[in-house]
Amino acid sequence: MNGYGGSILRVNLSTGTITREPTSLELARDFIGGRGFGIYFLTKEVPVHADPLGPENKLIISNGPLSGMLAPGGGKCDWTCKSPLTGGYADASMGGHFTAEMKYAGLDSIILEGQSSKPVYLFIENAKAELRDASSLWGKGAIDTEVELKQMHGEPYQVAAIGPGGENQVLYACINHDYGRQAGRGGVGAVMGSKKLKAIVLHGTNSVPVADPEAYRKAGMALYKACKAADNLADWTRYGTTIVVSWCDEVGALPTRNFSAGSFEGGKTLYGPVMREQIVITDKGCFGCPCPCGKYSNMKRYGTRVEGPEYETIGMLGSDVGLSDIQDVAQANLLCDDLGIDSISAGGCISWAMEAYEKGVLTKEDTDGLDLRFGNVEAVFTAIKKIAAREGKLGALLSEGSKRAAIKVGKGTQDYAIQIKGMEQSAYAIHNATAMLISYMTCDVGAHHNRAWAITYDLQVGRDKVVPEKVARVIWLQHFRPMFDVLGGCRLQWVELGIDRDLYVPLLEAITGIKRTWEDLEKTGERIWNLTRLYWMREIDGFGRSWDQPSPRFYTEAPISGATAGQITRLEDVQKLLDMYYEQRGWDAEGHPTSSTLEKLDLLEFAI
């Protein structure tokens, strides 16, 4: 099967049974790989209303035809499950080197099901796969676990591990790999922890068949050459995603003190060049990457090192909690990575609690004595540790995510829990940025930016405009960008280096032997988008329009300072955007795909 490992590994943690089955040609044709495989298996195999942290939920790891191949950024795999954080669909993309080894071991997907009674890790080496005792690793940090497993098995073995946050089933626990890459969002680490699976160790040495080796070599090299020729390659490599911090501060997109503003008075010390000068010691990339965006940093004050922080973490564990020292932010980043919790959600939960504390809704009795003011660095560190351990009142409260925490606390705190569908919003403030607003509202995992990012587009078109063109742009991005998560590649080469996306077409054809244009790929993207929507409808009674609403902060409270001072999106415009979105998608007023839409997309078999 050209471009694929050729098999699916099924691991039942309850019984210890491990089986391999051939990857279906029809599955590869219709869903291609990555999150396409993930939503297919999730829909077909996980029972309706399964407990996300119970044995019925499955954690599905899938790569795609670009993974491990001669393709820039072919180091991505996708982790899919029912989310314990949101109760709906979750997938998290992870970079590094895991996915290449996975494919070289002959695997397109690993399906983890059931629950082990004792801690184990999964060892895979080509055709060999077995569960091994992990009792001695349980309780250890994700980075320490990776170090130990690499020492045990050897450097070529790739490791993905959870930390205490995953073991304790913090609802936004993540999975760590390569000392600083994560499958971060939606609680995939909690699902892994619920299965008592501490880590996966894998190594593969098989070759991957391709349809046309010479065309493959040419098309792959053409992509690399385009990346190397990009005139912004040096800037992107130098700064990575931190390049946007100063700009976000300037245009009011930098989340500040629980998204109450979009510009931070202490922001300058978080800017990319400052970070580069003060703490970065080298660049770090994923498999086959010509533009390594990872920055490896040395925090002299703490005597520690971390991969990061990247933009999201600077936003959520920097300005959003009121920290302005890049070393402090990097240390908070390290704590989250090693303890195994998503730094975006952790920042969102802590900043929510800080606002509630400053408003007097939460007191020291609720925070276990912690002075949880914005800018208190020790409070941030302690809160992260408490969350990962589910320790004390504060840890117990925040480990459930800001939506549940706000429901429990009440007293108006729901109005400033910055989340959609239960997922904390990633690090772009959207006061008066309507394309980005509708992007967050409709993202199929919750308030995450990776599906469609449109702030520059907002600025180009007019940030307050509520027009069909904006909605159409977001829908197109939602079909196009996540295709990289289907293909098993990284979107940054197209997104930021601006290489011609058509260069991928001959490469994909040379690898798989199947000719697909971007129009074809976007159709697959639309099918997947509708399928994830159906999954939400299947799992959550009454799922619909009310689940697509943003935090009231963005339509009730204009920032009092910064670039967006006094600016706000009116609630009627929020609803107008949603109406336009549903109409353009062929969904009804509740946001449910109509039968004719499902028929058009050949998805009637999945109809609710």
Added chain:
Amino acid sequence: MVNGEQEYYPYPLFITHSFFSTMPVILRPVGHLKSYLKDQAELVVPAGRSIRETLRAAGIPPEVVALVVVNDVHQTDKEMVLQDGDVVRIMAVIGGG
């Protein structure tokens, strides 16, 4: 901007140099921003204006420019006045990670 046209024209450097009594500023967009200059590699502009004014005059909305590098030094203040001989590299963010 005059009638929607760029105030400065992307003449080749050897021609425009002779129009100025002092060394001009060279504005060099990279990546997606080149589309604002119809894919010209660079633009020669007069010194003495702020980065923001210079961008506006070139038909590039200042707010979409995420990175400004003046003589290889990152510059976050768009009010900075450009000097004779400055080389300014500018870049936008399209994807946001």
